[in-house]
Amino acid sequence: MKYWLIMMGILLYGFNGFNQTVDVQRISKKTDSLVRAYEQLGIFSGVVLLAEKGTPFYHKAFGLSDRLYNIPNTVQTQFIIGSMNKSFTQTIILQLMDEQRLQLSDNMVHYLDGFHQPKAGNITIQQLVEHSSGFGDYHGPDFFNLPYEQKNSSGILSLIKNLDLLFEPGTEHAYSNAGYIVLGAIIEKITGKSYAQNVEERIVKPLGLTTLVTKNIKEFPNRAIGYIKTIQGYKNNEDFVFEPRSDGGFYCTAKDMLTFYRSYFYDTVLFSNSARNKSEFFNTIKPAYHQRGSGIPIAGGFNGANTVHFEMLHDQISILVFANMDEPVAEKLALGIHKIINNKQPEKAELPTMLRVYKAYQDFGKNYVKKNFNMLIEQWFEGDPKDRILNNLGYELLQLQKRTEAIEIFKLNTELFADIGNCWDSLGEALRLNNQNKEALEAYRMALKHSPQLKSAQKAIFELEQKH
DSSP states (O other): OOOTTSSSSOOOBOOSOOOSSOOHHHHHHHHHHHHHHHHHTTOOOEEEEEEETTEEEEEEEESEEETTTTEEOOTTOBEEOGGGHHHHHHHHHHHHHHTTSOOTTSBGGGTOOOOOOTTGGGOBHHHHHTTOSSOOOOOSHHHHTSOGGGOSHHHHHHHHTTOOOSSSTTSOOOOOHHHHHHHHHHHHHHHSSOHHHHHIIIIIHHHTOSSOBOSOGGGOTTBOOOEEEETTEEEEOGGGOOOOBTTBOOEEOHHHHHHHHHHHHHOSSSSOHHHHHHOHHHHHHGGGGGSTTOBEEEEEEETTEEEEEEEETTTTEEEEEEESBOTTHHHHHHHHHHHHHTTOOOOOOOOOHHHHHHHHHHHHOHHHHHHTHHHHTTTSOTTSOTHHHHHHHHHHHHHTTOHHHHHHHHHHHHHHSTTOHHHHHHHHHHHHHTTOHHHHHHHHHHHHHHOTTOHHHHHHHHHHHHTO
């Protein structure tokens, strides 16, 4: 999942080409052409909504919401919004501050106990909100091994209480799904109500949202099924879809999310200007309210799903792209439309980076990919770890039983990113599956050299050494 705004800094996309008058005809025509280019590559289906001061002037649906039953997307289709949930969580935190039921400076352990990290007592609510708590992600083997019914806030919080911190609280920034699970638990503790109930009472009702789905997400008929374009075709993402939590997972239409973000950015229906002024996030984006043509993107995404709301704060123009396809297609489209609005040329539609790399590997071989890697991945989204590209490709090849190719790809990844333990760990796994245990043991030892706490490598080394 991705929340563009709170990483190492705020991304402001600004140009000088925007005129005060929105040229609806020009923007619509060029947006049509750009969307069709992505659609023709087979990497986009979804909804695009463009609005000025909350009034849509372009609202169209593309492609299929369900490939199995050939059901088309419509403007009423609900898409999983991923980490956009974090905006709802942040909103409720600001509301509770308005109600004087918490302060951003409060310590996490004032509300929750049982954390085993030595520095847990230093973590504040503000650090959780702004991704500087030291918590990282919880999406690892322990999470995926949980039964479906335990993949909820309570079950995940138990895992988080034993996660190692990535750094001392307040000293760095790292994207943190775990931190937002903790915030959800704090909200529930203070209010005595579930996170979903808080969202429904505090956000859905006052804004009159009618399509936001906060629970039982697989039981309603109008949701888009997510799809991943792989090296062998399309597969759905149903194995990655869980009940919503405070870090992600609601379903909604683009129109209702436009309503939410209009309030979030501009009015005081949800929280006061006083609360907004105490937020590091809102203080950081203040310059964008005075920069013509600039934009603030908020995105959500994971395998087979990608949504983005791109707000031009000075001009009050909203760009929403909701895709039931793999990231970062919605983000790329939104950035392209932002350029169109600013009278700039959008980037050419390209295949996703992994597919582009694999095609080069098939056509020209490993050495070509190694030599031209940076050129091949130039479309990769800024900030995402580059080692994931070949790592994900290697695992797709393993699933297809193409072990020789997978091992070659994993080896290439260790050559390009020799100091990343996970690259070596993945190579070890592939070698072990291919019964190359001696080479696998060497790879796992390299994994621990670079990542001494990597539990999967520790376990594999123990098991392999027991055999000898």
